Amino acid sequence: MVRTTRLLAAWAAAGLLALTLPTTGARADDPVPRVDLRVLVVDDGGPATEAIGAELTAAGTPYTTVRLADSGRRRIDAAFLSDTVDGRPRAKFQGVVLPNDNPFGEGSPEMAALAAYEKRFGIRQVDAYTYARPAVGLKAAKEDGWSGVLDGKTAEVTAAGATGPFGYLKKNVPFEDNDPTVNESYGYLSAPLDRQDDGATFTPYLDAPVPGGSGRGSLIGEYAHDGRSELVVTFVANQYQTQFRLVSRGIVEWLTQGVHLGASRDYFGVHVDDLFASDDRWDSKRKCTPGDVDCPGNPSPEAPPIRMTAADAQYAKDWSKSHNLPIDFAYNGVGSEEYRAAHGGARDPLLDKFVADQQSFRWINHTYTHAFLGCEQNTSSVPWKCATDLFGRTRWVSGAKITDEIGRNLGWAAAQNLKVEPDELVTGEHSGLRTLPQQPDDNPELGPSLTRTGVKWIASDTSREPQQRKVGPALTVSRFPMNVYYNVGKATEQTDEYNWLYTKKADGGSGICENSKVTTCLKAPLDVNTGFNSYIAPLESRIALGHVLSNDPRPHFMHQSNLAEERIGYTVLEKVLADHGALFADNTPLVNLRMRDVGAELAKRSAWNAAVTAGKVTAYRVGTAVTVTAPAGTDAPLTLPTGTTQVKNGTSEAFGGAYAGRRSGWALPAAGEGSTVFALPSGAAPAAPHAKGAAARVQASAPALPVPHGAGHRVPPGAAKTAER
Numbered sequence: 022m023v024r025t026t027r028l029l030a031a032w033a034a035a036g037l038l039a040l041t042l043p044t045t046g047a048r049a050d051d052p053v054p055r056v057d058l059r060v061l062v063v064d065d066g067g068p069a070t071e072a073i074g075a076e077l078t079a080a081g082t083p084y085t086t087v088r089l090a091d092s093g094r095r096r097i098d099a100a101f102l103s104d105t106v107d108g109r110p111r112a113k114f115q116g117v118v119l120p121n122d123n124p125f126g127e128g129s130p131e132m133a134a135l136a137a138y139e140k141r142f143g144i145r146q147v148d149a150y151t152y153a154r155p156a157v158g159l160k161a162a163k164e165d166g167w168s169g170v171l172d173g174k175t176a177e178v179t180a181a182g183a184t185g186p187f188g189y190l191k192k193n194v195p196f197e198d199n200d201p202t203v204n205e206s207y208g209y210l211s212a213p214l215d216r217q218d219d220g221a222t223f224t225p226y227l228d229a230p231v232p233g234g235s236g237r238g239s240l241i242g243e244y245a246h247d248g249r250s251e252l253v254v255t256f257v258a259n260q261y262q263t264q265f266r267l268v269s270r271g272i273v274e275w276l277t278q279g280v281h282l283g284a285s286r287d288y289f290g291v292h293v294d295d296l297f298a299s300d301d302r303w304d305s306k307r308k309c310t311p312g313d314v315d316c317p318g319n320p321s322p323e324a325p326p327i328r329m330t331a332a333d334a335q336y337a338k339d340w341s342k343s344h345n346l347p348i349d350f351a352y353n354g355v356g357s358e359e360y361r362a363a364h365g366g367a368r369d370p371l372l373d374k375f376v377a378d379q380q381s382f383r384w385i386n387h388t389y390t391h392a393f394l395g396c397e398q399n400t401s402s403v404p405w406k407c408a409t410d411l412f413g414r415t416r417w418v419s420g421a422k423i424t425d426e427i428g429r430n431l432g433w434a435a436a437q438n439l440k441v442e443p444d445e446l447v448t449g450e451h452s453g454l455r456t457l458p459q460q461p462d463d464n465p466e467l468g469p470s471l472t473r474t475g476v477k478w479i480a481s482d483t484s485r486e487p488q489q490r491k492v493g494p495a496l497t498v499s500r501f502p503m504n505v506y507y508n509v510g511k512a513t514e515q516t517d518e519y520n521w522l523y524t525k526k527a528d529g530g531s532g533i534c535e536n537s538k539v540t541t542c543l544k545a546p547l548d549v550n551t552g553f554n555s556y557i558a559p560l561e562s563r564i565a566l567g568h569v570l571s572n573d574p575r576p577h578f579m580h581q582s583n584l585a586e587e588r589i590g591y592t593v594l595e596k597v598l599a600d601h602g603a604l605f606a607d608n609t610p611l612v613n614l615r616m617r618d619v620g621a622e623l624a625k626r627s628a629w630n631a632a633v634t635a636g637k638v639t640a641y642r643v644g645t646a647v648t649v650t651a652p653a654g655t656d657a658p659l660t661l662p663t664g665t666t667q668v669k670n671g672t673s674e675a676f677g678g679a680y681a682g683r684r685s686g687w688a689l690p691a692a693g694e695g696s697t698v699f700a701l702p703s704g705a706a707p708a709a710p711h712a713k714g715a716a717a718r719v720q721a722s723a724p725a726l727p728v729p730h731g732a733g734h735r736v737p738p739g740a741a742k743t744a745e746r
Contacts, residue, residue, distance in 0.1 A: 052109040054142055058282050058640040058647070059113065060084040063097075065120035067728060068259040069149035073118050075260035076269040079572045081626060081658045082283030083633050083640075085114070089124060097131040102138040109643070112142040116276035121151035121726065122251060140248040147252045147276050150726055153211035157253045158223035158244035166211030166238050167231045170729065171256055173198035174229055176240050176264075182226030186275035187268065189609040189681035194227060196264045199563075204729035206264060208256025210238025221246035223253075226275075227268060241268060243275070252276065257728050263563075266570035267604060270681060274660070280647065280705065282640050284658040284677075284685035287601065289569050289611045290576035290619065291594060292349045292480075292500060293584060294387060294447060295507070297372060298356030299326035300582040303508040305517045308531070310508045315403045327510040327582035328356070334374040337584055338381045340591060344598055347613055349576070350375070351387035351447040351480075354433035376439055383615050384441045385480075388426040389433060391449035394418050395456055395464050407460055420466035420473075423453060427474040445616045446471070446495075447480040454481055454492065468493025478620040483575060489623045498620040501568055501577045504561050505593060510586030512553035519557055520546040553589060562596035569601060574614055574622045609681045625656045625687055645701040649688070656687040657697055664702035673700060 060077060062084050064070045077084045087094055095101060103112050117135060125131045139146055153162040162168045176194040178187045196206050210231045213223035225239035244251045252275050258265035270285055301312040302324045309316030311324075320326065329337075341348050357369040375382070388394070396407035397416040408416045427446060434441045448454070453467040471479065471493040481497040489497050509515040523543045524530030534542040547556050565577055583590030601611060614622065632638050632655050640649040640657075649657045659676070660683050666673035669691030676699060677686030690697045 053644045054110045054112055055106060056112045056115050056142060056144075056642045058083070058115055058277075058280070058642060058649075060116045060118060060276065060281075061102075061114040062086045062118040063120065063124060064088045065124055066090055067120055067150070067257075069254070069257050070118060070120045072258060072260035072265050072269065073147065073149055073272065076273055076285075077283065080273065080283030080285045080660075081629050081633070082273065082277075082281050083638065084118075089120075098134045099138070102134060103142070110142075111641075112138070112144060115144065115278075115281065115642070117144060117146045118149060118276070119146060120149050122148045122157050122253070136247070136249060139250075145250045145252065145276050145278065147272060148254060150254055150257045152726065153209035153238070153253075153255045155214060157251065158213055158217060158221060158242075158246065159211040159239060159253070159255070160214055162209040162211045162238075162255075166209060167233065168209045169207070169232070170204045171196045171206040171208045171229075171264075172204065176227050176229040179225050179228055181224050182241075182271070185224075185226060186271040187226055189270060189606055190267060191604055191606050193604065194264055194267050197262050206256060206258050206262065207727050207729045208240060210240065211255070212236055212238055213242070218246060226252075226271070241272075257726065261567060263567070263570065266567065274683070277660075278705075279660070279662050279683060280642055280701065281660055282638075282649070282658060284660050284680075284687075285572040286574075286612045286680055286685075287569050287605065287609060288572070288574040288614065288619075289346070289565075289597065289601070290349065290574075290613050290615075291346065292351055292385065292447070292576050292578040292616075293581055293590075294351045294578055295356070295391065295581045296329070296350040296352040296375070296387070297360075297369070298353040298391060298581070299328040299359075300507050300580055301326055302510070303506065303514050303518045305514065308521050314400045314405050327508075327585050328360075329371055329581050329585040331370040331374040333585050333588070334371055334378065336588065338378045341381060344595070346594070346598065346611070347381075347383055347615075349383040349385055349616065350581075351385040351578075352430070352434070352439075353387050353389060353391045353449075354430050354437075355390045357437075358433075372437060376437055379439055384434070384439060385445050385447050385616060386427060386430050386434075386441060386443070387447045388449055389430040390426065392418070392422070392426055392452075393450060394423050394426065394448050394453035394467065395460050405459060415460075415462075417464045417466055418453075420470050423464070423466055423470035424473050427470065427476065431474075442615075442617065443475050444477040446474075446476045446478065451480060451482045451485070454479070454486065454497070457485065463492060468495075471495045478617050480578075480616070489620070489627055496620050496624055498616050498623070499575050501565070501575055503565065503577050503579045503590075503593065504557070505579050505583045505590050507580040507582055509589070510582050512587055512589050513549050515557060515589060516547050516549045516552040519552070520549070554592065558589075558592045558596060561593045562600065565593065565597050566600055569597065569611065574612075574619045576614075576616070576619060608679070625658070628655050629658060642701075645703060645705055647699040647701060648696050649699075650696040654689075656689055658685070658687055659699070660685040661699060662702055662705040665705075666700050668698045668700055670694065 123132050153159040174196050178190050222245045225242040227241040228237040228239050231238045244253050301310050311320040357372045360369045399406045399408040453464045476495050479495045481499045483499045483501045523534050524546045526532035579590045638651045665676045667676040677684040688697045
């Protein structure tokens with residue numbers, strides 16, 4: 022601990038040389054201020070501040086919320102914002118998020134306190150959504166610009182944005198237009214003032230052409246004035262909309278000056294279930310899947326089960342390599358044995374091909390027969406029920422059965438020389454875990470079976486259980502179900518089933534959607550021949566891309582049937598990859614983790630968030646030194662400038678990994694040290710005030726702004742449907 026303290030003192034002294042001192046009477050021998058790594062969010066209840074809060078939450082960045090509507094809220098004054106710790110001035114917040122440039126009212130002492138605080142410590146302010154007008158360094162949109170609905174328009178990152186906080190974007194930032202009948206985003210486009218106040222500047226970072234004019238108007242820009250810096254955002258969006266998700270990382274990086282707790286990446290992983298097995302096929306005439314509980318009878322010869330071929334395996338290998346996206350195959354060994362039995366004992370060409378190319382993929386145990394491992398199912402009624410004994414107690418699938426399904430599949434793989442990691446498991450239909458409404462509890466035999474077979478990570482369904490939890494010795498790894506169904510191998514089959522699920526009875530559908538609380542009905546049935554490519558695939562890829570852009574490491578899953586026959590699953594995946602590649606620079610690639618690494622990431626996040634919520638994390642910056650203290654064994658996520666090193670027992674090593682123009686990752690203290698300490702590069706001291714003056718001016722309060730209906734909703738038809746096997 023002594024060594025850490027001495028090093029910190031040395032860095033603080035070095036940082037003093039690089040740090041521009043406050044302009045409010047500071048002397049050269051004043052201590053370098055301490056700036057706590059926490060953000061202040063002043064929330065008006067609107068979607069703009071909510072969206073920034075969601076970005077901070079997802080990244081693991083601590084923040085304090087002051088809700089303006091709360092009658093008993095804490096008033097913002099000098100004591101709330103700063104104090105002195107160990108003789109050193111302390112800024113309690115490293116950045117301030119306001120709903121607009123002045124939400125408190127004209128002449129407000131709270132705004133005056135914030136302005137003085139920002140100027141004193143070099144703290145930045147984000148105006149989450151405000152008018153374009155001279156008060157924020159822009160020409161009035163009503164007279165010299167434009168205001169209106171931005172749906173379907175495309176903004177661009179400026180040269181200053183590309184070299185600044187938005188350098189992770191390629192250039193274009195498209196605004197969603199998902200429903201022509203709903204206004205989804207509203208904004209103001211205006212150029213900076215021709216003549217700014219003395220010493221003030223306005224630098225656009227994101228702009229767009231002014232409709233009906235020849236110039237461009239700012240949508241996000243930095244207004245530097247009176248010793249303060251504001252990021253002026255002149256459009257409104259919610260946390261789910263693509264346009265916000267694209268710029269949210271840059272907003273946080275600008276606000277925190279590239280030094281903050283929390284980290285964000287674009288994750289995308291794909292699990293393909295049921296490999297080697299055959300999936301039953303949707304019957305377009307009966308509107309059900311023969312073999313399911315609700316579809317008695319056998320499949321017709323004209324509609325055989327769907328199974329990948331050796332040619333499909335070759336295609337998967339080539340596709341995965343050309344698109345730089347590893348595929349995780351969850352396999353059922355019995356499927357290959359059934360193939361051999363049906364072909365007179367001949368070898369299974371699909372198995373042979375995958376074994377030969379096994380290094381091109383990752384492998385997950387999906388149990389030997391895909392058996393249901395929860396309660397014993399009573400299928401005499403629809404939906405099925407858990408079978409009970411004479412005393413009304415639930416009858417569970419035995420531990421011996423569960424252990425056999427797991428172990429036998431691993432043994433089968435070993436006999437085929439297929440290398441599988443034994444600690445990862447996907448049960449059939451995620452069974453064994455609780456399945457509402459029929460089975461509200463886990464099979465009590467599941468946990469002991471996982472212990473016996475060495476399973477540490479077990480898959481769950483995000484639509485049922487989004488949060489990670491323990492099951493015996495294992496942690497769950499939640500997966501997003503893709504709306505490409507297990508029982509289809511052709512686009513027409515997918516569209517027919519989609520129509521059945523998402524159209525009204527009057528339109529020939531099931532009518533399920535008419536009483537749903539989580540989705541809406543299609544306005545009209547899709548054309549069976551064109552609906553998949555024109556509607557379903559774009560919608561599914563947009564939903565998946567939304568997960569990617571929200572710093573969510575949880576993988577998506579589909580089924581082997583979707584990579585067979587017409588291989589329609591690739592259509593969705595390719596659009597996700599193409600859209601991401603068109604939007605992001607090379608320094609921000611997709612991150613693909615295997616199942617155990619996703620689980621470990623989720624576990625670290627859970628521990629970190631618990632520590633932050635409990636108030637057990639302390640983190641601050643003094644000059645070019647950053648110190649983080651958290652409960653023992655708790656990894657801390659950070660995003661720091663390139664060139665940052667972590668100091669461990671007197672030596673330094675590069676911190677984290679390069680991503681989106683920064684260094685980010687998880688960190689623990691060195692052995693024997695209670696805090697994690699980092700040395701920032703010399704150029705990473707807090708930003709200097711941009712203009713001189715005896716006091717910071719306070720602008721008049723911002724007027725009320727229009728918020729379109731679409732800024733508050735997001736559920737498209739079909740978004741909540743899950744179909745799995």
